[in-house]
Amino acid sequence: MDCPGWQKCCRTETQSLCVEPQTHVNMSSWLNVTVTVKAAFSLVNTSSGLVNHTRLLHSVVTGALSPLQFSVYHTHSWSSGWFSTSSCLLLGSSQLLSLTYISDTLLLLLENIEEVTAVDVRDVDECATPLLRDCSPLAYCSNTLGSYNCVCAAGSTDLQPSRPGTQCMSVPEIANLWAKHVTSSSFTLLWDVPSQTNFTSSLVLFHGTHQLGTWVTTFSNWTWTDLQPGVLYTAQVALCMCGYCGNATELKVKTDAQTLEAVVRITNINFIEALWNPNSEEYKMFTEKVRNETLHSLPLWILDLVLSGNVLVLITNLSPGSVVVTFHLMFLPNSTQDIYSIANNMMESLQKSTQFSIDPNYTRIIDVNECALGEVDCSPWADCVDRFGSYTCMCHYGYTDANPVRPGRTCQGNSMTTSTSSPNTTSPSTEVTSTTLTMSSLSENTTPSSSSSTSTNSIPVTQGINITVSSSTAEPSVNQTTELTTTPSTPSSSTPPSSTSITQTTEATDFSSTPLISHVESITVECGPGFMVVSVSRSFLELKHISESSLYLGVPSCNLTEGNVTHVRLFVAWGTCGTQLRNNSQNSTVQVILYNTDARLQVPVICTYINNFIISTGYSSSGYDMINNVVEGSVMYHVTVRLLNGTYPLPENYTLSPEDEVIIEVGLSSNMSQIKVVINKCWANPSNNPTEQPNNVFLENSCPVPNKYTTVVENGESTRSLLAVNLFQLVDFDVIYLHCQIQICIETSTATCRPDCNAVPRLARTSRGANVIGMAKASCGPLLKSHLEVTLQDAVWNMRTLGFILLALGVCVLALGAVVVVMFCKRRMGNYNFQFKSHEENFTYHVFNT
Structure with missing residues (x-):
């Protein structure tokens, strides 16, 4: 029987069983040997055949490596050809096996045994196979060539140094550490010790960074005396066993005193x-x-x-x-x-x-503000409040003061509350900047605190979740706030609502009035040009028993989801699934609501875009007009403006006649069908300054101005707009510049980007203005006026005629050259005349009559 993996075949009186091998305590070095022999696998893969095959391999390998002390273990065999079988063997030894020596020795089998066709020796990663190593569960295993090393992890001690890492015992950290009997010159430190009696405690006391001394005790308390008043000390305590100490637990203690600062100036002494x-x-x-x-x-x-x-x-x-001179006046508590x-x-x-x-x-x-200086011993989950001459500590909302004799020094979280961060120990408010958008469960009965009583702005949902998820590509000076509000089904006074400050703002968040979080998972949004992708954590869905198929954006039909092993993703394009577009002078927002079918989720998802983009005139780099009143992280559209003659771009400083028509082309780099580019207004003047007068407007509100020699070819229909105009019939300047106001528009099912030049202008502006997400100005020029009476079309025709004439002349010259070459070659070869004449031969012959 060939057992799978590392299992071995063990026979009993009635049957054969595959069992897991025992850990090889004395084996510290392992090598993997693969031997291929000339034998059909069908002959080996039988009960008797496998036994004989493994016995033969064992004798061959041990004989070749004699007199080394090692063991051979057969793991499995397989067919490596029509008439060959490969077998994997493990060589184990209590001494280090040399990979080079073993390989060179076993390769000699190829020369001495005809049936052996291949031998391969490789190192075994014992760390990847627990059966081949004897490391403690508390030890780190590192593979070496032919062996491995075990090292007890930090915080644990090695009980058998002769065999490192095989017997590691973890030295626990001290969970509870507190101080009492704090006076101006002494304090007592207390801590909890596990039930084992063989632990000792190592203590270290610091004043700032200066170490005052170390002490060792078998008790669970220690008292320091002869200390200075009003000084912040740091005490560290670690449990030790067998000469090894675990990680230390730290506590700050400040001796009692009231402190004032006095400053005087002595005028009759010079500073040296x-x-x-x-x-x-x-x-x-x-x-x-x-x-x-x-x-x-x-x-x-x-x-x-x-x-x-x-x-x-x-x-x-x-x-x-x-x-x-600066004094510190210290007043003892008594x-x-x-x-x-x-x-x-x-x-x-x-x-x-x-x-x-x-x-x-x-x-x-002057009063000394200990809170601002950080010279306080308040708990990390407490607020420091400055008092005249001293300070007080107050545990955060949701935490219990475990040592009321010294308030705010030992703050413990409630059983239903988990802290998600360590607040600043010197200030009750902490600035939070986060782009991970989290939300919390409302399945438990909660009661909103007074600080969150403004939750009436959220959508009321019974036992639901109301979260505003915001993601912005705009400048960070605009507050982008993600709010978490709760609407509990039944009021209760047990636990405050689950919430956390999830903002992208420069304003501070007051932790003293912010409830703590109980269960949090993530919802994120990816904002792109013309689309939004919402990601929901699968672990959150499993926790709330929400199925993936129940999620949808806006309307139930928008429920197509995809994702990976950790998140579910939903895609929505602008103008679909009930998305709402709003804009102002600075930015535009697109909003959609994430639902599930049983209405337990109602999550407004918002993307913010800036109303600026980059315009390129199609000429050199000096022709760029960059609208860059944004900071890094802004998404900007790239719009190209060109002047064309038909389909050919005009060069810079081009000369035109009054009859020549120029096409203005505006293009946007986007592949989203909902995004359109609109030429809203165009005018011409003799300066590259668009505000300089006079300005001759020939396009207003995306419609041509009457009697201005302007024709709209295409506008607001795609990412490309075309406008034809006879410029020098419009204005009477020798040099002119073109200026256009360009808009980026989002077309939805309820609003179009195409201008309606037949409607009332005010109504046309209103219907399209709601969809405009970007606006900028572009300038092109200069263009020069020709004083010759030759039109552009005549010039083009003349150029074409000249081209045909030159082509004809070229053909004639080519034909003449060919004739000359032929005549020259003929003269060099000469004339040859081949003629054939008959010639009579005179001969006689005799006839012999036999």
Whole structure:
């Protein structure tokens, strides 16, 4: 029996079974050997034939590689020809097998055994086959030539270093870490330890980036003393076992104190370079004098507070001008006096100094904004609120304060709430910029918060989803906001509505008033010229039990879907499936609503396009007029304007007679049938400035002006518009420029882009104006007026006549040349005359009579 894969055939008393092999603990090196022999597979593929075949292969390979210590395992055999069979063998050894040596040795079988026709030796990727490696599930496996290596992953410890990576045990991280008994000079740290008793805890304390020390304990708490007041410390705790520590958990703790900042200017001392260095003797001596002068004239009760350590006077900075001194005045929590009054008395005492002259106009006392500086120990899911001399922390809405004694330091998410991001720890508001459009489930009973009470603008749907999905190709200065609003079926006071800020805007989003999200998936929209593609995540559809076939855009007939393994895609063209087009002076929007058949989905999908495009006049690069009042990411249409004589483009600075007719061609680079180009207005003047007077208008509102020698050939019917005009019968200038206003229009089933020149002009403008998504001006020229009485048609006819004459002359010259060549060749060959004359021969003969 030939078992599949790595299974082996094991016989019992009654039957043969294919079983999975046991892990080869002592095998660390594996090679794959393929041997091809002269034997029909039909003879091998029998019960007795396979046994004999594998025994023969085993003896041949082991004999060739003797005296190496290894094992041979037959995995499978197959037909490699009419009269040949290939077999795959695994060579396993506890020692490293040399691929080169094994290959060279087994290739000798081809010379010594006639039945062996091919031998192939290759390395085995043990990491890809769990049966061939002995790595721990917590270890990383890396394949090497002939073997493999196992390394315990980060956060786990190797219990058997002699065989690396075979026995790894994960050292868990500390899940809960909190502080209590925080004073001005000490605090106690507590954490949860797993039930195993052989864990120790490693602790590290930092002041900024400076490490103050390391400690090891078998307990689940630790107290630090003799700390400085008002200082932010960082404590790290990691569980350790067998000399290996897991990942550390970090907690910031700030010792208690109230802090004010005072600034004074000493005018009778000049600033020197040494005062920049806090470690210089000049700096130390000067700051000590300033401190003594500050305390010299203090009231006794304030001096007692300073001497008892309840008030600390620290000089933190010296700067030029003459010397500006910055104080930090620290007040311990047990001080019940007015801190501003104490600080004011200190500054008044310094002003009474006999050694320093103090500028009274430069003396000020300032509150230190710890929240703005980031020197706070609030939870990442808490807001920091500055107070005079201190600050407070408040957990975000939807989070529970697990340590009310120290509010806002330990905020835990509710069981029904999951945080999707870590808000800024120094500000209650965070700017969010996202192009992934997400939506949340409303299947749970929710109650809108006060901040989301403006949901009356959404479409009411029972247990539905109302989401505005926006995607824009316009400049980011225009707010493009995606709103998520909920309409619960039954009110409840349990969990706030599932929502997240999904905006593409420069405005900030206040997380303190934004509900948290419970289930989120994605809906995205791809906006193109003339079409929209909406993608819906399949995982979201499965979660909400919405079938793919129930989705449609606008109307139920627009339900054709495609996609991949992760998303379902729906395509819609402008003007179909109930799409709505709106525009203003800056941009145009196309909107369609995504539904499903049971009305649980009502998602307005919006694409925004800018009303600008690039115009090329068809000449050199200097002839480009780029309308570029947009930023990167804008979608711009490329429109080409040319002047034609029939179907031939006119060169620049071309000369025309008054009778010559010129065709103005405007083309748009788009293959969408709904997009049309419209020439709305054209005029001529003697300048390349389109606003300069006089301007002779010959096309107005896409219709020719009467008696202006203008004919509309094609306009608003496709991506190409044509206009014929006799320019120099229209204007009497020697040099003229053409200027046209061009529009890009979207044709729908309810509105056309074709101008109706027979209707009232105001009504014609109104019907087409709703479809215009872009507008710009283009200029062509200069064109020169000919003063000769020869028309363009006459000139063309004369050129054609001259061409025929030159062609006839060329033919004659060619014929004459041929005759001359023939005569010349004839003279060189000469005349030859071949004539034949008969000639009589005289001879006699004798007759012999026998």
